[in-house]
Amino acid sequence: MATPSSASLPPPRKRRLFLRWPFVLGVVAVIGYGLSVAMHWDDRGQLWIKERFESTAERSESVWLPDYIADIDAKVLPGMADDEASDLAFNPHTRTLFAVMGNNPFLVELSLDGDVLRKMPLLGWDNPEGVAVLEDGQIAIVDERSHDLTLVKVDASTTSLKRDDFKRYDLGKSADDNKGFEAIAWDPVRQRLVIGEERPPKLFTWNTDGRSPLIGDKQPLPNDQLDLRNLSALGVDPRTGHLLALSADSNMLLELDENGEQVSFMTLLGGFNGLNNRVPRAEGVAMDDQGTLYIVSEPDLFYRFKKH
Known part of the structure; x- marks a missing residue:
């Protein structure tokens, strides 16, 4: 064989x-x-x-994130490389932005072009991670390490803020103390604060008229559609009331409607939505009353997106 x-x-x-x-x-x-x-x-x-x-009509009734293109891409905030930009909020009365820095605590006011207008030290804060602009100069600051929310008053003459001068509200313990409450946004349409826990992502609301002291306690908000690895920040579109959920770990911004349903998303990777490179660590998001979108990233980067 x-x-x-x-x-x-x-x-x-x-x-x-x-x-x-x-x-x-x-x-x-x-x-x-x-x-x-x-x-x-x-x-x-x-x-x-x-x-x-989605129809053209349905898209026009939402933020519709796929249509946004960066027109300011990774602008450096001068002198803040060691401060860690942590969140961002739009003030419709001054038409400026307020950001908090978490590593060296201070509040900074920015122009809509990302220029620094003033820096206000936050005396007594441990790790401010969230900021929201309410009404009549009232600003909410969330401290992740202290698990609390402080309502402060800011006007044109404010140069610094001392934590002991203002009322604080306990947010309670988190499942992970190192990944606790760090996201907050003011919803003027529904007259409420929306507060977010970083990991696992969870949402809560606290009803308020934006001028008075907070009453009661935060209430859980269903968030079955919050499919993100972590929750870095929250924003609200003042025109539609839709929620914007930002995730640094997922490199993504997600739009949710009034029922908490996913509507659209935007990836924060280079080559998409006008970005030259990936947003290193997106930590703050805000939208103004004209629909312009703003994002800050650690350590000291500013982004602006406009709808096309």
Whole structure:
């Protein structure tokens, strides 16, 4: 009986390579699936498909994040490289922005072009991570380390703020003390503060007219659609009342409607929405009354997006 010649069989090394390929492909598939779940790419894929079927009328009734293009991309906030920009809020009365810095606590007022107008030290704060502008010069500041919210008053003459001069509100303990309450936004349409826990992402509301002291306690807000790895910041579109949820870990900004349903999203990776590079660590988001979108990133970067 004839035996196969050595020329008819692939070399041993090549045979081992052929046998190894299915294993390698299997490992890649498992890693890819795990990564897609961790990054919620599966959810984003479903939302991307859903976006394609939205009518022009439905898009016009929402923020519609896919239409936003960066016109200020990674502008450096001077002198703040060590301060860690943590959140951002729009003031419709002064038509300026207020940002908090978490590492060296202070409140900074910015022009809508990202120019620094003034810096106000926050004396007594541990780790301010969230800021929201309410009514009559009242500003809410969330301190993640202290698990509380402080309502302060700011006017044109304010040069610094001392925490002991203002009333504080306990937000309670978080599931993870190091990933606690750090997101806050004022919803003028529904007269409430929306407060967010970083990880796992959770939402709460606190009803207020924006002028008076807070009464009662925060209430949980259903957030089944908050498919994000973490929650870095919150914003509210003052025109529609839609919620903007920012996630640094997911490199994403998500729009939710009044029922908490996902409407649209924007990725914060380079090559998308006019961005040259990935937003390093997006920590603050705000939208003005004209629909212009603003984002700040650690350590000291400012972004502006306009709808096209």
